[in-house]
Amino acid sequence: MEGWDPNTKSTLTQIPLLTVKAGPRDGAWAQRLKEEYKALIAYTQMNKSNDNDWFRISAANPEGTRWTGKCWYVHNLLKYEFDLQFDIPVTYPATAPEIELPQLDRKTQKMYRGGKICLTVHFKPLWAKNCPRFGIAHALCLGLAPWLAAEVPILVDSGMVKHKDDAASSAEA
Amino acid sequence: MMDDELLELQRQFEFAQQAKSSIRLSERNLIEFVQKLHELRFIDFDLLHTVSGKEYITPEQLRYEIVSEVEKLGRVSLIDLADTTGVDLYHVEKQTEHAVADNPGYMLIQGEIISERHWDSVAEEINERLQECSQIALAELATQLHIGVELLTSVLEARLGTVVKGRLEGGQLYTPAYVARVSAMVRGAARGITVPTNLSALWSSLKHLLQEIDGASGVAVEGSFFQGLFNIQLKECQILGSLRAGIYWTPSVFSNAQKECIDSLFSQNSFINYETLNKLGISQPVQFLQSRYPDVLALVNAFVHPSLTEMVNAAVEDAIEHGSCDAFVKDLYDRLEKELEIFNASGSSSMSLSDDVSSASDTKMTHDSSASLELNQTPSESTGKRIVEKGSKKKKGIEDPLTALKPLANYLRPLLLNSMKEKWKAILMENANKMKQILDDMQRKVDEAFLNLQLYEKALELFDEDQSASVVLHWHLLGALAPSIADSLFINLEIYNKLKSGLQVDNSQNSELFYLSPGERIGLVKTFPGSLSKKAIAVAESLEGKRLETFMVALRDLAEDRLAIIKFCTFYSSPYDLISQVSAETDPISLLAKVVSLLYGQFHNKALQAPGRAISVAVTRLKDKLDESAYKVLTDYREATVTLLALVAASSGDVSTLGFLPEMPQLKGLALTTSQSWS
Numbered sequence: 055m056e057g058w059d060p061n062t063k064s065t066l067t068q069i070p071l072l073t074v075k076a077g078p079r080d081g082a083w084a085q086r087l088k089e090e091y092k093a094l095i096a097y098t099q100m101n102k103s104n105d106n107d108w109f110r111i112s113a114a115n116p117e118g119t120r121w122t123g124k125c126w127y128v129h130n131l132l133k134y135e136f137d138l139q140f141d142i143p144v145t146y147p148a149t150a151p152e153i154e155l156p157q158l159d160r161k162t163q164k165m166y167r168g169g170k171i172c173l174t175v176h177f178k179p180l181w182a183k184n185c186p187r188f189g190i191a192h193a194l195c196l197g198l199a200p201w202l203a204a205e206v207p208i209l210v211d212s213g214m215v216k217h218k219d220d221a222a223s224s225a226e227a
Numbered sequence: 228m229m230d231d232e233l234l235e236l237q238r239q240f241e242f243a244q245q246a247k248s249s250i251r252l253s254e255r256n257l258i259e260f261v262q263k264l265h266e267l268r269f270i271d272f273d274l275l276h277t278v279s280g281k282e283y284i285t286p287e288q289l290r291y292e293i294v295s296e297v298e299k300l301g302r303v304s305l306i307d308l309a310d311t312t313g314v315d316l317y318h319v320e321k322q323t324e325h326a327v328a329d330n331p332g333y334m335l336i337q338g339e340i341i342s343e344r345h346w347d348s349v350a351e352e353i354n355e356r357l358q359e360c361s362q363i364a365l366a367e368l369a370t371q372l373h374i375g376v377e378l379l380t381s382v383l384e385a386r387l388g389t390v391v392k393g394r395l396e397g398g399q400l401y402t403p404a405y406v407a408r409v410s411a412m413v414r415g416a417a418r419g420i421t422v423p424t425n426l427s428a429l430w431s432s433l434k435h436l437l438q439e440i441d442g443a444s445g446v447a448v449e450g451s452f453f454q455g456l457f458n459i460q461l462k463e464c465q466i467l468g469s470l471r472a473g474i475y476w477t478p479s480v481f482s483n484a485q486k487e488c489i490d491s492l493f494s495q496n497s498f499i500n501y502e503t504l505n506k507l508g509i510s511q512p513v514q515f516l517q518s519r520y521p522d523v524l525a526l527v528n529a530f531v532h533p534s535l536t537e538m539v540n541a542a543v544e545d546a547i548e549h550g551s552c553d554a555f556v557k558d559l560y561d562r563l564e565k566e567l568e569i570f571n572a573s574g575s576s577s578m579s580l581s582d583d584v585s586s587a588s589d590t591k592m593t594h595d596s597s598a599s600l601e602l603n604q605t606p607s608e609s610t611g612k613r614i615v616e617k618g619s620k621k622k623k624g625i626e627d628p629l630t631a632l633k634p635l636a637n638y639l640r641p642l643l644l645n646s647m648k649e650k651w652k653a654i655l656m657e658n659a660n661k662m663k664q665i666l667d668d669m670q671r672k673v674d675e676a677f678l679n680l681q682l683y684e685k686a687l688e689l690f691d692e693d694q695s696a697s698v699v700l701h702w703h704l705l706g707a708l709a710p711s712i713a714d715s716l717f718i719n720l721e722i723y724n725k726l727k728s729g730l731q732v733d734n735s736q737n738s739e740l741f742y743l744s745p746g747e748r749i750g751l752v753k754t755f756p757g758s759l760s761k762k763a764i765a766v767a768e769s770l771e772g773k774r775l776e777t778f779m780v781a782l783r784d785l786a787e788d789r790l791a792i793i794k795f796c797t798f799y800s801s802p803y804d805l806i807s808q809v810s811a812e813t814d815p816i817s818l819l820a821k822v823v824s825l826l827y828g829q830f831h832n833k834a835l836q837a838p839g840r841a842i843s844v845a846v847t848r849l850k851d852k853l854d855e856s857a858y859k860v861l862t863d864y865r866e867a868t869v870t871l872l873a874l875v876a877a878s879s880g881d882v883s884t885l886g887f888l889p890e891m892p893q894l895k896g897l898a899l900t901t902s903q904s905w906s
Contacts, residue, residue, distance in 0.1 A: 084233065091236035098243040105251035110244050113237070 057176050059200065066195055069097050075186035077146045078119045086147075087118045090189045097191040108202075109194060111138070118142070121190070125155075125198060127206040132217050134206055138198070147186040150177070153198050161214045162205055171201045254281070277313035289314055290322045293340070297326075297333060301345030305338050336378065346382050350390040353383070353400070357393050361405040362448075365398045397449040406456070409448070412436070413456045417466045421484075423477040423508065430454065485509065493520070497532040546635040662723055669719040676712040677782075680704065684775055696844040701775050709778050710770055714743045716785075717751050717763060724755070745771060759785075819868055822861075822894055823849070857897050864894045 058066075072089040076082035094111075101107045111123030119142045126135040136158060140151045152170045159169040166172060177197055181188055188196075209215040252260070261283060264270045275284050292312050296303050305323060309316040323340055327333045332343040349372065357363055365383075369376045376398070383391055383400070394401045401409075416429055430450035437448055454473075460466050468478040485507055493499045493516075504512035516523060516530050524531045683704055687697065743751065745767070752763035762785040769777040823845050846865055850858055 084230065088233055088236055091233070091240050095236070095240050095243045098240070099246075102243070102246055102248045105248050107244075107248045112241065 069093055069191050071187040072189045077144055078142050093189050093191040127202040129207050129210050150181045150193050164205055173197050275314055275318050290326050293322055293326050297340050297342055302341045350386045354391045357400055357402055361402045363400045396452045410456045413453050414460055420478055421480050426474050426476050497535040498529050500529045549634050665719055665723055673712055680708055704775050713766055816868055860893055860897050
């Protein structure tokens with residue numbers, strides 16, 4: 055796990071690992087989902103105790119294959135909040151979920167069409183190596199959190215993103 | 228598919244997300260906060276921080292941590308402590324000093340804290356190792372433990388006998404068993420000695436013995452170790468004797484034997500010689516005996532018991548009665564006169580004349596009896612004593628000691644003379660053999676040399692008309708060959724004469740020819756007896772002259788003298804010698820000389836021996852005898868040698884490195900072919 059921020063690494067090691075290898079179309083998906091929830095609960099509790107709570111998510115459908123929520127990042131003492139959403143792909147957990155921040159679509163080069171965040175080269179090999187032990191919590195921790203930490207300051211400083219208190223809205227195409 | 232569990236989990240998740248975050252201060256906030264507290268004196272003690280900047284630590288806590296570390300490990304270096312506590316070295320050192328000051332069991336040595344308990348465990352380990360190896364060198368231990376030898380010594384000394392069961396001696400540690408073994412060796416060696424010895428020699432031989440026994444595994448033991456063990460045993464009276472200056476040991480066996488021997492000798496003979504005492508190993512005979520026998524008389528060469536005085540008096544009276552010791556008495560009277568003078572001069576009037584007589588006669592008696600002992604003439608001693616006993620009838624205090632002792636002297640004198648004559652004969656016999664040998668040697672050597680000289684003398688006749696060459700040739704022979712003959716002749720004559728007269732001569736000089744300086748030579752020949760001396764002087768003087776004939780004549784003259792024992796044989800030719808020499812010769816210069824000599828011999832029937840300077844003249848003379856090519860070879864060769872000599876003299880002056888001239892084989896060939904016709 056080279057090239058990762060030490061805090062990320064230390065946090066990651068504390069999130070419980072998942073055992074069930076089941077995609078959304080598999081029979082054991084319910085079991086997998088339970089494990090996902092357990093991991094998420096643990097991760098959230100950790101964040102709370104570290105005073106590092108940075109997201110809110112919930113399942114958008116009863117199957118637990120679509121999730122929505124919010125995430126935020128504090129930059130220069132200002133909190134910048136964004137909507138987030140993602141689907142659980144069919145080939146999950148071999149394939150990581152693609153997290154989307156629709157509000158930032160086309161505001162940054164580190165984003166695919168539709169707002170899917172573009173992750174570092176380190177992410178995919180690590181996810182593949184640890185399949186099926188990594189879950190949604192891990193994806194957030196390894197994927198979204200570093201992305202926000204890297205991109206939000208640039209977006210804010212370049213003026214692409216303005217704080218909600220400012221009257222100006224985010225520039226849309 | 229939702230089931231209760233899932234629902235429950237969902238709810239929990241929501242709950243967790245909604246829960247309030249605990250509020251945390253950042254590290255920076257905290258540091259500022261603590262510093263603020265410190266400034267405001269809410270925290271009034273020193274606060275140290277770790278190197279990583281993540282922790283605060285109080286000094287007491289640091290000290291506590293240091294102490295616990297030392298307790299755990301026994302021996303910690305300050306640098307390690309700095310690493311484990313994470314605090315800067317300066318603070319660690321400060322706290323260490325406090326800790327060491329507070330705790331007597333700790334010591335700070337070369338940047339390490341070491342506790343006493345650690346030393347105890349180290350000592351135990353050392354003890355185990357010691358019991359295995361039976362001896363260990365401290366230096367080895369010190370390097371293993373990374374401490375100084377002095378520290379190790381102090382640590383071990385404190386624990387010798389308790390934890391470490393051994394003995395520390397001279398930088399080595401020994402087990403008691405080993406010490407006992409070596410003690411036994413020392414004891415055995417010391418008890419085995421029966422004469423006074425220097426102990427250091429004994430220890431070195433013991434050392435070698437130990438090394439042989441132990442082989443490679445043993446460590447070398449020092450002499451001081453043996454000496455220490457020896458001293459202990461001496462104190463405990465396991466070994467008996469006396470030690471002087473700590474090194475010179477005299478076993479009591481020896482001193483007892485010595486005393487007994489002296490006592491027995493003295494009681495048997497009533498007198499004892501100082502020489503005997505010296506032989507027995509007593510260096511101060513006078514003090515020694517006087518301390519033991521206070522009433523003994525100390526004479527010049529011996530001690531005499533007073534009882535002997537009476538015996539001697541009686542003997543003297545008896546001798547006087549028989550009238551058989553005139554010469555003895557005369558001698559005695561001389562001595563008496565001398566002694567009287569001495570005594571009168573010193574003014575000791577307590578000695579009466581009779582005492583003088585007795586003491587003087589004592590001396591003479593003991594001398595004679597000891598002299599007779601040396602000559603192994605035991606009959607004389609017993610007869611002497613018989614005479615002494617017979618004389619006991621007379622009373623003391625004879626007024627004319629001369630006539631009394633004369634018969635005794637007359638009797639003893641012939642005996643002494645006889646023994647002397649026999650000794651003389653033995654020496655002469657020995658000398659006779661040596662003389663014969665010298666004679667043979669001398670004859671042989673002088674024959675050879677004289678032969679050569681005659682040979683060369685004949686050749687000189689060829690050069691009579693050439694003055695310069697002739698002079699050079701004569702001078703060469705007189706200077707080179709003649710003196711060696713003369714000198715060896717003289718020296719051997721001298722030795723012969725000495726041997727004949729019975730003197731001892733050492734054997735070292737008899738094998739070689741000798742060389743004397745002219746002064747030495749003249750001095751030597753003057754010591755020869757009578758006419759021999761005159762003729763020898765003539766020979767010596769002729770050596771300084773110019774003509775060889777003078778020398779030859781003088782030498783022949785000497786030979787005819789009846790006291791000279793060398794005959795000079797006449798000339799006969801032996802050319803073959805020279806031919807073989809020529810073929811074998813490798814030195815270019817001497818080759819030339821020999822070839823010339825050979826050629827001369829061949830053409831003139833006279834061998835020529837010539838020095839370098841005369842060679843050119845000699846070669847020129849050969850011109851009409853050799854054919855042209857041969858002559859050219861000869862002259863070319865001569866020139867080559869001259870050049871070579873000049874080169875050598877210019878470069879190093881060392882003639883022995885002349886090397887090989889290319890023309891040498893040619894010259895050899897020339898000489899050998901022309902010598903075919905040698906008669």
